[in-house]
Amino acid sequence: MTGLASTGPLTRLALRRDWFMMLAWVLVTTAGVAGVAYWLGQLYPTAAKRDVLASAAGTNPALVFLYSKLYGDSIGALTAWRYGVWAAIFAALMSIFVVIRNTRADEEAGRLELVGSAAVGRHAPLTAALAVAVAGNALLAMLVTAGLVLAGQPAGGSAALALAAAAAGVAFGCVAALAAQMAAGARTARGIALGALGAAYLLRAVADTASTAPLTWLTWLSPLGWTEQVRPFAGQRWWALALPAAVAAALGAAAYLAAARRDHGAGLLPDRPGRAQASALLRGVFGLAWRLELTGLAGWIAGFLFMGAIFGAAGKGIGSVLGSSSLLRNEFTRIGGQTAITNAYLAAVVMLTGLIAAAYATSVALRLRTEETTGLAEPVLATAAGRLRWALSRVTIAVTGTAVLLTGAGLAIGLGYGLRAGNAGGAVTAMLGAALAQLPAALAVAGVAVLLFGVLPRACVGIGWAAVAATLLMKVFGELLRIPQWAMDISPFTHVPRLPGGAVSAAPEVWLSLAAVTLAAVGLGALRLRDIG
Amino acid sequence: MSNAIEIQGLRKAFGSTVALDGLDLTVRAGEVHAFLGPNGAGKTTTLRVLLGLLRADAGQVRLLGGDPWRDATRLHRRLAYVPGDVTLWPGLSGGEIIALMGRLRGDPQTARRAAALCERFQLDPAKKARAYSKGNRQKVALVAALASDAELLLLDEPTAGLDPLMEAVFRDCVQEERQAGRTILLSSHILAEAEALADRVSIIRAGRCAETGTLTELRHLARTSVTADLDHPARLAGVPGVHDLHQNGTRVTCQVDSTALTEVLARLAAAGIRAIACQPPTLEELFLRHYTTGSRETAVVR
Secondary structure (H helix, E strand, O other), X not given: OOOOOOXXXXXXXXXXXXXXXXXXXXXXXXXXXXXHHHHHHHHOOOHHHHHHHHHHHOXXXXXXXXXXXXXXXXXXXXXXXXXXXXXXXXXXXXXXXXXXXXXXXXXXXXXXXXHHHOOOOOOHHHHHHHHHHHHHHHHHHHHHHHHHHHOOOOHHHHHHHHHHHXXXXXXXXXXXXXXXXXXXXXXXXXXXHHHHHHHHHHHHHHHHHOOXXXXXXXXXXOHHHHHHHOOOOOOOXXXXXXXXXXXXXXXXXXXXXXXXXXXXXXXXXXXXXXXXXXXXXXXOHHHHHHHHHHHHHHHHHXXXXXXXXXXXXXXXXXXXXXXXXXXXXXXXXXXXXXXXXXXXHHHHHHHHHXXXXXXXXXXXXXXXXXXXXXXXXXXXXXXXXXXXXXXXHHHHHHHHHHHHHHXXXXXXXXXXXXXXXXXXXXXXXXXXHHHHOOHHHHHHHHHHHHHHHHHOHHHHHHHHHHHHHHHHHHHHHOOOOXXXXXXXXXXXXXXXXXXXXXXXXXXXXXXXXXXXXXXXXXXXXXXXXXXOO | OOEEEEEEEEEEEEOOEEEEEEEEEEEEOOXXXXXXXXXXXXXXXXXXXXXXXXXXXXXXEEEOOEOOOOOHHHHHOOEEEEXXXXXXXXXXXXXXXXXXXXXXXXXXXXXXXXXXXXXXXXXXXXXXXXXXXXXXXXXXXXHHHHOOOOOEEEEEOOOOOOOHHHHHHHHHHHHHHHHOOOEEEEEEOOHHHHHHHOOEEEEEEOOEEEEEEEHHHHHHOOEEEEEEEEOOOOOOOOOOOEEEEEEEOOEEEEEEEHHHHHHHHHHHHHHOEEEEEEEOOOHHHHHHHHHHHHOOOOOOOO
């Protein structure tokens, strides 16, 4: 039996399981890149208008940190500035999830043991996972190229941007392949790969923002820096594509070598033993829930702090970035609901923070359903814990976690903006209040998930996430899509006061809090009456 | 003594599939009761109703004198449960999970008592649950239940995944618990386990209790298999209560109802016995009888 026997059927199996998720990633990335190119063409049709945007965007360090350096002032170059690195990040995320899911996650769940007992080569599962990741990135490259060409961009630059993103995607697929050999748990493996992606992002961000030579060279150490160095629409440097290709080949080879040397089910990194005795913190259902959710919450907090600081810092001078484009100003004033551009920008950032916090709260609430379907809830509910306390343990974390996230985001946005604008104290107070004003709305969205968990458990995951997506889409595209006001009014975020700068009103906050409590209470009441499992 | 579990006419359907169709079950306090049936007979559903995880569609269910649905939390302090399919939190160690289950039951002393049991079951409590094999996950759940001070143990196929040595340890533990006065309801499809451990047995088929009683009582319903070498051919054909008769010259094998044993042995003695072997029915035979007749009926569901 060769090491690759049955790779074909395994590849088809992986495609069957993941085609939808991969297609969604590819389409979202394509729509983002092509949409930005089209949009910039509409907003800045003349070179003179683009010149204003380019000179402001290229010098705003927060935006350079967040997106990339700007090479040129064509629509293509601006698209590459705004979306080049982020398209690469999307491709990398897709690859990491697909590769881990089809290698370590299946191995940890025991599915690969069953598969491996058939006439399946030792390297077949890894090869199938990488093949699917490469196929996904190839599709992404094709669709992004086509989308950019359709948006009126030159073919050469379009292909360069698309290939740069796809190459980074493949490279991080190989990072994930190696991580899957190192860690015995899928969560750890995913963490290693995502950590590498985060490090790559930080390296290029520091290199782009730095002005002195030793630091600017850091960009050559980061696969996301190579994406920039391909310089799409600015005299493409095709040779830079060889860097991610070489890294992919090297890491892929290392993954194969590691796979050939390790035992099935084991990782190269030693699995740390746990404590033989439970600590006093693991006292009951609440202690258990905290223990299970704390790591995740810490990651979310880090993300909120980091992004909050960056987006806050970008607020200084946002007016000159937007320049004279009335359309783009309108975008911010619409979401932010105000006319003063800086306040509108900050309010829009805070609103998006609230929407993402709603996603966190929903994810924690829906973990109840996961515990139920995986059988983890059964032994807990067979003890004196009681259903209500068991469910409340997660709901409490959803509430406090969301409050902590919004507090952190408010502080970070306030500090990020205030330190650059020279008014840290005032900005922190204002942004903290603005961020916490999102809490009732975020919890009301998560309340839908709790309600359905009690009333319609089979549908709660689907509808719970649909509710999050609907509020996000309504906020971002609602008026663009001409959604009628009564439908917009269903979304809790329609009613949140536009802060900072808008009128502070307590009534909607009270109503939204009541709605959140009612939804959760009805859901928990129904949970007491239904079958478990 | 009172009954720990009383179930009468329990019905539970999931949509159109009927899982329990009028089940009766009585478990006396202080006994080890085996709950036998093939996969999908309704054993796990019954246990989940007893735990208040599922609500009965119809019928009476009393658990430790209470209503398992309404008084779930209060009753759960007095029982410990081992699920049939043990899932554990991958990031927690076995020791942490055992202590946690005790604390959740309101009994913080569980962890202290668990140390000796971990030793007996050769379980390393410092390992994370993701590193445990199926048998070791089973041991974590078993130790958590056995180390509790619960008066009732509900064990759903507790030896699934244990090796024979560990199975023996488990049997010793159950004997000790019985002597300590605990009530144990043990679901199983392994008949040897029930034979070795149970005071009384209930056999469940297609959501109903097909038979219940002590093993001695059930044996009355079964046939003894008789094999004999005789001096002369015996006349056994046509005797009421004799089944599956094979006569090959002076060698005879047959299945005999307990009511016909006297008659058959008298006829064999009259023919002159050189060698004889009589075997009491094993539970396997009891079991087979139920399911060979049952297989013609409707398909069983979980």
